Amino acid sequence: MKPLKVKVSMTLDNDIVEKIKKLAEKADRSFSQYVNVLLRRHLENHEDDSKDTH
Numbered sequence: 484m485k486p487l488k489v490k491v492s493m494t495l496d497n498d499i500v501e502k503i504k505k506l507a508e509k510a511d512r513s514f515s516q517y518v519n520v521l522l523r524r525h526l527e528n529h530e531d532d533s534k535d536t537h
Contacts, residue, residue, distance in 0.1 A: 495503075500514075507517035 503517055503521070504514055507514050510517060510520075512520070
């Protein structure tokens, strides 16, 4: 069975990391979980935008 998640490494600006850490803590999620949520939401919004233009 294929793993559901893929481990990645990236470099982020310190201020972005600090903001995400605070938001993740408020949402009772890990940093990694919260980044995943943010990226998923952004991609879903982007998909909605691209449907409007086609």
